[in-house]
Amino acid sequence: MQVSSVLLCQGCASWQGFLLTASLLTCWHLSTTSQVTIELVPPQVVEGEDVLFLVHKLPENLSVLVWFKGLTVAKHAIALYATDIREIVKGLMYSDRKTLYRNGSLLIHNVTQKDTGYYTLQTLNRNGTIVSKSFFLHVNAFLWNCGRLAASAQPSIESLPPIVPDGKDVILQVRNLPENLLGFGWFKGMTQIRSHLIGRYIIDENPGFSFGPAYSGKEKLYTDGSLLIENVTEKDAGLYTLGILSTDMKSEEAHVEIQVESLVFQCCNSLTTAKFMVEPVPQYASEGESILLLVHYLPEEVISFSWYYSTYTVPTFKIVDHHVIWNITTWSDAYRERGMVYASGSLLLLDVTEEDARMYTLETLNIDNKVERAHVQFYVDKPVTEPFIRITDTTVKANRSVTFSCVSPDTRISIRWFFNNHNLQLTDRIKLSPSKCGLRIDNVRSEDAGEYRCVVINRAGKGVGSQPVRWP
Template sequence: MEVSSELFSNGCTSWQRVLLTAFLLTCWHLPTTARVTIESFPPQVVEGENVLLRVDNMPENLLVFGWYRGMTNLRHAIALYYSLTAKGLKHSGRETLYINGSLWIQNVTQEDTGYYTFQTISKQGEMVSNTSLYLHVYSSLFICGRSTTLEGPTIELVPTSVAAGGSVLLLVHNIPKYLQSLFWYKGLIVFNKVEIARYRRAKKSREPGPAHSGRETVYRNGSLLLKNVTWKDTGFYTLRTLTRYQKMELAHIYLQVDTSLSLCCDTLDSAQLSIDPVPQHAAEGGSVLLQVYNLPEGLQTFSWYKGVLSTQDFKIAEYSIATKSIIRGRAHSRREIGYTNGSLLLQDVTEKDSGLYTLVTIDSNMRVVTAHVQVNIHKLVTQPAMRVTDSTVRVQSSVVFTCFSYNTGISIRWLFNNQNLQLTERMTLSPSKCQLRIHTVRKEDAGEYQCEAFNPVSSKTSLPVRLTVMNE
């Protein structure tokens, strides 16, 4: 039964006066009947969704029952039932009160977060129950594998290492919301002369820059493909994003092109200084070895830095060959171990340890050689939750499955009856693959659906949701 009349308007009807009297004369002694409970369905609700506050063990022979925001004060009433249903001062136009006591709230917002209280009063004017529930409405940023934390864009090399003549994708994660345009640059400094390419979302246009060699392709998701790479492509690459609100963010990646197998004449010395992270991707709590190869001859000192700047503030440690001594720097966290072969061990790593690391070597001729390495640390994935618009649908109707995860930097895949879902022309995935829509349902679509959230170090699968398909 939907709310249909106003409560506490300038003129009170006789039944409203009775209702007000019942609340004012309420006895605070609660009879020992079955305890009234409230549950939220779904348990987790996101902005824009609907939620049912379901009442169980509803008492019998009631004079009145009602819902309130926070305290059971008449000024905070949402809706009350006394022979028929009346709106309270806190009714927003989105609530429906049912005769079984349950409250349906449509198109929730974060302002709906808070305590909700359900109160019942017997025909004798005694309070039978007074039960509260806290409803938390999550930001829409939580939807589809995005947490409420606003993280900036990051870049991943795919594959993690590339030989001269090969191709590599600079894969972008966490593109900002309301993106207007993005730019790629060769190097760490952002200026027109080193711009490789740009992409404008509104026009869906791609424009090459002065540093474009003809081998680069920029995609609308921000990623950059480099084809037929040479040793000259080794170095830093910078992504700059700009939103419609003029918010700018930068992300950097270092590309090391392996020239050891190259037959071309324009390669570097085959014994170039290089670093490999072992493993390429690590879980929080583990260890990563930054394995160094081809230290220069006549080496005098080498130093490790967190980041791309070789300054004292970012120095982790310095090793002197002559004195065989290690000096800890300001960025040393007591979790690093340095070795005489130049390698560095990072222990008990966290996501904050992700990023670029720099090794600087100095030989007896004061020649400085620098190398960089990218470290990738990931949290273990937690189990995602899945929601469906309707678990029982008719043939030719549509249905939408949504996969929710608290984790960032994850990918989503879909399963049907414990097998990878084979998409048909009737199915579409959202850009992040967190939503699956079946446009015209058929009988063969009936079965169990699951979503799997995964990153390079772990994966978790949601509980199954069964879809039942009925004939028209």
Template sequence: MVVSSVILCKGYTPWQGLLLTASLLTCWHLSTTVKITIESVPPQVIEGENVLLRASNLPENLLAFAWFKRVKKARRGIALYALTTNQSATGPWYSGRETLYSNGSLLIKNVTQKDKGLYTLRTINRSGKTVSTTTMYLRVYTSLFTCGRPHTSALPTIELVPPKVVEGGNVLLLVHNLPENLQALFWYKGVIAIKKFEIARHIRAIDSSVQGPAHSGREALFRNGSLLLYNVIWRDTGFYTLQTLSTDLKAEIAHVQLKVDTSLSTYFLTSAQVTVESKPQYAAEGEHVLLVVHNLPDDLQAFFWYKSVYRTDIFKIAEYSKAINSTIWGLAHSQRETVYTNGSMLLQDVTEKDAGLYMIEILNRDNKIEKAYVQLHVKKPVTQPFIRVSDTTVTTQSSVVLTCFSADIGISIHWIFNNQSLQLTERMTLSPTKCQLTIDPVRKENAGEYQCEVSNLVSSKTSLPVRLAVMK
């Protein structure tokens, strides 16, 4: 049989034994008359995994089909398959990791970021005419999609356990995401990491802790970096600072603010202290945040806002003088801040770069300076997670593992079964971060749709459902 001259490029002849040649992969003319569908199996593929581009509804009486990788307007051939002889030929974009099947599907092994993009499947009938052209876009997700381990760039964070504490209670300053190559860590009372404010330090090499000048006798430092405060009093209110030092001498700082409930206290302050409150406490990117100042003194002379805990011009956002009722913007002004005469400051369209500690410095008529700090938390909304299941069809008494993958860090994971919160049984096990669900052994009642919901302090997203079938 002779291949139509419309299909063959001028000057090319059929390759030995094949009705179509590799040259067709760079010069096929197009037409589209048949509805062929292509789906990615699995729907989301992570770097290093294998993916099958599964073709369905191929027309009958085909002579051959071919796969192309399209980059912008160029058409690049991967491989073609002659159905009459069950032979294949590779094209210029064949990497050695692709396998063609007689049903039209294409398997790509060990995918990389270079594999993402538009793929085209073309079919030709026995008359030598192109009868279909079908395209799909393959997305390859990076290793940012994780389960059970923090992203490599995750910084140390501190969680208060419990979130609220009354006088006389205990509170744990629980540390997350310590660097793997930790050399030492230091705890400080306040926002500045200097020796006189040091509570304690831990040296990893000798597995030893040493108390500092600010140790009150009510603190205990653990090997995992967490700090326990016993029998807290109102004077414990304020910021605490953790500094980590890695073996490569990289230092990281994390802060946490402790608020002690003194409603039942017999102590009282002789004068109201200036405090700052963030509204909302946790903001999503793009929101507005108001830093509300409480207890501003009546004899105010001026106040200054800094994007730092240090009083330097490079961090100054603004200064306000009551005498002339005027605001002067500083070097750290981003054009998104508004300062009010009551001391409060509005930040518009916040980003993650705006997160951190802010300081207001207040000057009264006696030239007495008072400082107050506030921590601004800004989070990106989470992206949609997805579930990978070890097998979608299992038999009773076997086991199955469902894994929730997310691109986000600092998240909580919740499992959903048939649109309701999953009720764990003795046959179900969650990994420590709850990203992996194991059912062993499986029973008929475990059949149904599973989803996972990821959330942070500002948003939540739920995965598409995955259906598990259970056979006898």
């Protein structure tokens, strides 16, 4: 049924008229505080399944709602529901696989890769207020299933090396990207704003990589989330932020600091290191051990300094204050029995746990009221346990595929795969999941037969391998 004939006979505006009105009203009335939410059921969908965009908390006094595939323009409209006539009207993007319900929910049957993309629900109430809510649908060819690892591991970043000599390269190594990764972006600094963007990677875009205003030409992004910076200088020192977006539109972020050790020439041809920095000793520890946050080149004429267990220097995160001149130390309750502070600024933490592994900040104040800060991060892990391999065979349209899942209860680990006791070589047919817990071989061949094994390694470099499995 054509929308114009339905709406006009009811004394309402036409489909095109409604969309034009909506686009004009958006400039003045678009709400950014709407309580409308969309839930994807199931949260992750595979080709051939049905998926429901379940809508919650539609606006009161609803007049019209419209679903769009992509942009909110007439040619991208899927369907419209007008409450006055209680009629659902089909748009140009409608198909027999789509069903719009009067509660605003949209069902898509038998999804395909072509259904991947943004879907937008736009509503208009009787006060003329338009609300838009978008959701990204990612249709998977298959789903990785790596046990607890995929559900519980949080993304983390390591600077390799932790302190970079001037002129050398550094790689910011990312671990535990989500398996349902949509994309990620690297930013210079603590905030994810456009002017600080170095580069981003979106899986479904071609090309997937693009660069932003903070890109200098020295940076290289990798699909595993890592960032390489070549020939670093003092200008490259500081905090970096990785923003991560999953296909369920869940966003996460992780931070890391690059510390650059620069040498400057002074009189008499001597060399001195001038950069104020903190080094964790050791950088990797097991639970129950101690870690020294060793300060190098404390600023001159410091009268006091404070340690914080965050990048934010606010009282909530304070560990200890130390007044150098008066030799007065004030601890927070949580650290009074498990910390020692030294006049050099260094901090010793006793009996560390996994919860202690985070970014720390040392803030100093000198006699001229100049404030300087240095950041440091260390890692604490429990011993890794032996993983096991789960195998899933599938055949679609006579093409056989096999998926190996390295299942481990441990988090914050890296995974390596071996085939016939050699490092596994990746090809266009042989691919790893984002966290490397999953190995998939498409269009299997006779040369793929053999012995497979995975090894899980914690950040201290201690690893445990699975029992080898022979396939087929």
